[in-house]
Amino acid sequence: MYRATASLIAIALAAPAYANEKDPTDERQSQDGIANPSESIIVIGGRIDAYEVAGAADLIDGEELSEFEHGDVNRVLRQVPGVNIQEEDGFGLFPNIGLRGAPVERSSNITLMEDGVLIAPAPYAAPAAYYFPAIGRMDAVEVIKGAGSVRYGPRTIGGAINFRSTPIPTESLAGEASGQLGSRGYYQGHGWIGASADNFGAMVESYQQGSDGFKTIDGLPGAETGFQRQDYRARFAVHTNPDSPVDARLEFAYGRSELEANETYLGLADADFASDPYRRYSASQRDVFTGEHDQYRLTGTLRLPDDTQFAVTLYRNDFTRSWSKLQDIDFDGDGSFDAIQPVFDAPSSNERGLAILRGADSAEGALRIRNNNRVYRSEGVQLSFERPFETGEVRHNLAASLRYHEDEEDRLQNEEFYTQTDGDLVFVRQTAPGAQANREAKAKAIAFYLENRIEIGGLTLTPGIRYEGIDLTRLDYDRADPARLDGPARIRKTNVDEWLPALGATYALGDVLLIAGASRGFSPPGPGNPEARAEKSWNYEFGGRFRNGAIQASAIAFYSDYSNLLGNCTQSVGCSVGDIGDQFNAGAVSVKGLELAASTEHQVGREISIPFSVVYTLTDAQFESSFESAFFGSVSQGDALPYIARHQFYAETGLAFGPASLLVSANYTSQVRTEAGSGDISPDERIDERIVFDLAGRFALTEGLSLFARVDNLFDNAYAVARRPSGLRPGAPRRFVAGASVRF
Template identity: 75%
Template structure:
């Protein structure tokens, strides 16, 4: 009852008024009087449309997001070609996203931003995205790949994903509210109210989401395996009057996010998965994630009469998380704790160990649960200047930007020991805070970017260059010194200086625009591992876009030539060598592929339309050398990278008739490897292919109020999404959702 109330609470905040229109493609329309998206990374300075970008640029706009009312970022981003995804928990809480063949591990190989500001917990020192913005509160999502991605950094090989949050509406007072409720206690509520006068604007927003979960823990059939998320946002702005000769604006943003999730990394052996994929072993019953994120941002901008724009953003993000997870087990009671993965590698050879995972009695204190307790801080200042000007017949748009940034990850971890008795984990003892890990990873960075977009007739060239200067520091403290009074026992530093050139080009042939680009790709290594080299590549792309009044389509081929690829040691990939956070060299790698997309809206008369769209990605990523690695294993030239599907397809079709619409989406993902290799994929190293259908319908009761319903996984397909770190884990089963939305 509480969750149903939360879902619908936002509706009580609103009253009918005037419906507003949305331009989903350009991002320049108005939702409740939404202003042009100044925090967009694609639409810049009012002079560059996303269709003119020299490279791959995609926007999932407000109407696209509203179509299914998703709260899962995986389901949103699968609509964009060139995006590689590995699902994990069924709700999109901990996404694994890669772009153009970059490794997907915890989205740590791409640049993540919210409103153009780095949003990963520690983007340089520890980029693994254990905090991820709630996509259900976003106004738009942008994905940039290729030469244009060098503008953002620090990770420029695959590209950047930017989440545009709800801005302050400019057309007086406005608001929006929606609520949905569904199977297994799923709920989602989103509401905001705000407006602007001639000189002042403000917005208040909340997003609530949760579920009871879809898994059942052995021996605890009523246990909660779901999550609860709470988001709160406030914005306040002062600005010049509408009739002022210049446009000056100062905006303050504060956001608070909390997540409590009963999530685990422990999966199932193949036979148990085949019998009941939504089962959870009793040994995982104490696994739980809690996280708290605070976001602060002050942005000042000035637009002059000649369209010159100057902007500066001071930002800070604080994130504290604790993820208690089953780490290892003393299976035979001899005092030696053993890794869990060998049980999944050969369950027939470890029947007693598998029985303990399922709930059998253990020796005293035989199950070790690690408290992965970490605190992150990220802060900095970024400034930009955008200057349009002409020189003779050349039209320029000059961009200069700089960022001073620092971030850190603080690990102060301990462990709990439990005995398993009659299927229940009974607490035995706890180690002191810091006894498992006591260290800091820090980064100080300064970055500059220069770009000049030059238009000459039908040809547009966009040369640019980026500089990244980074100092990475790892501080290790004695594990018996949680207060760190004695100072670090070891300090390791790494200094990095990189220049990253890029060149993009477009040629306008009317309805067809040819595009090409070349850029230097770069990702910094993590602190603390002196043998890890920076990840570098040369990236190439070429293709074409077509658009007329009926159809829009694009086809882009990409090729990334890595001189060195890095493997990130995280618990999510089952890393058992070195320390969590270490990185390992993978040597030369080639990633190539094709991105295709098309959309059209055929009509019958003026009453009925049939929108249709498709996005396809082919990815081939291979190692180019033979080597032995503790992290990558035994690798031969030609071996495919793990967790990268060769084929991904998203197709969507629907019908709109007056106030009624219905949309069917289908997502196909081919089988993937869980370890590097070539040839037929062994069963123990394979996640099978799948096709998932979602169906959504909407009825506009009035211009302001609409009702909607959705069925996720329409055919109730049973499928696995991962085999690492320990065992098979399932995608979400069929879920029915219904709700209502209101705009004024």
């Protein structure tokens, strides 16, 4: 493995030596767009241009993010075709995101990055995204699908999402401050200030967000159901003079995030949801999430006069979280605890259970709350090299990258027992730390990627290959040994070695760019169930883009042929088989679909313009075999995958007149299944279709000062977003927001 890595890096470094030097006046190789291109994943030859990427690539830049000033990442990603979303809490705190039909659970089936660095709590050992970067502090969002996503890994079936944070400004002094206040105590504040000189730059930033929540707990009308988030960032860089022939830069970034959310996994029975979707059962009153995240990153970049680039990044992320939430209940007081889900499956047959959820008195210690206490660490080093060159009339851009990564998840969980009396939960006792779960999951991985972008007239070929070598270990300790003095009682190890080839191609025909790609998709198994196989597929795409003046459009068809799909056992999906973290094989699955997008801006006279954009995604995901599974249930060939909407549609239009603008967006999501199946969907296994409108307006008082207002869910549509893990969960109701921003 190490010899292969060294050989490929050597080839990457040596190949350009035999090539012709590029024309230094060639604008196609110039840097354009950001101060530090190493933080972007949509970079070709030192510039950003999603239009020319050999595959599906979307960039939501800062101007687009500021149109609605959303603090919910789900609302932002609706603008991108091929993105599947299952909402959960109404604020985007715990997003469930998939790409091109990949399962959405906790965004664990896609590659998540911030500034080009893996950002999931433990990307290999435990990728469920209980930490997610705050979208309200981001400068841009990049989404890569298809053959281009193999470059990033480790999860290359659906694709990759990169969040670009606020960069150090290039001006001698610059800053921005914005604030929003809204319904039910909603607030959002973001500010940064920074400066650059000839040889150094610095920036500090703060982002604050919170709400009183939109749910009301039975019998406790003043109880907290909202959240508070605090983010702090600092960046410092030293670099060569701007006129130096060699551009060298060293930057250190540190980030601190804290989140407290009074969120629960407990939903509502259908009848209760129909009468009041924003009700919350009394039994969930003690449910609360707390999380703390520390991020460290040191990046060095070197750009030579011939546009050869080197980058080295050292990174570390530490994340601690505790989510205390209702686990199960001793409904009849016999000392045996029962799962909650059967109450929602047949509420008429479980009247006693439903009454306790609503606040009826229980037996002593009958409500068990689990403290899901976990500590995560991820760290590593990644190196990248890029060199544009020419051989005769053929242009090349050779890129190579190498990453060594380690991560781990540490669970030391216990449980608390409460008695419900007059709608109040009274503490009775608790177990010792580790009595519920006492284990570690660890991963070590080395990965490299080699790619050559080859331009021959109007044809561009991008062959590439990725390698992932992963060692996974799970250590189970005796639950009566929280200090782990006796060492692990059981050790399970798994090794994965995978080569992932990819080929992308584009061909320019005037204003049309034809696109095709094929790639090997891969997601590693977890360290829990030794019978779980890696998730693998062959992915194909074909389509085209059109760009002429203010008109842009794209149409891409995709097909993913899975040889094996994995199901992840998490509490967020209501898993009750095996251990949390285990994975289960589902065998062959096929996903096919179509991604359409178009945008334009019509000018009416000198002062008035009418922007318009539309996005549509068709996704058909189904099992290709019949089987019985404790996790997936009874599956027949042709059954559709759950929580994947067949049709998604987003449209945005408005009016801009001088310093004022008004925009309205509409998002339609077709009905989805909550269980695998085919044919008509029964009401108790269905989330109904919905359409949600948002409205935003802005007025610029001066060049740097503007006023802003927004209405989320304009028509106050009450809709369900999920039935898991226990009961129906609502989307957010109408919310009015107003604020102002100033920049200098």
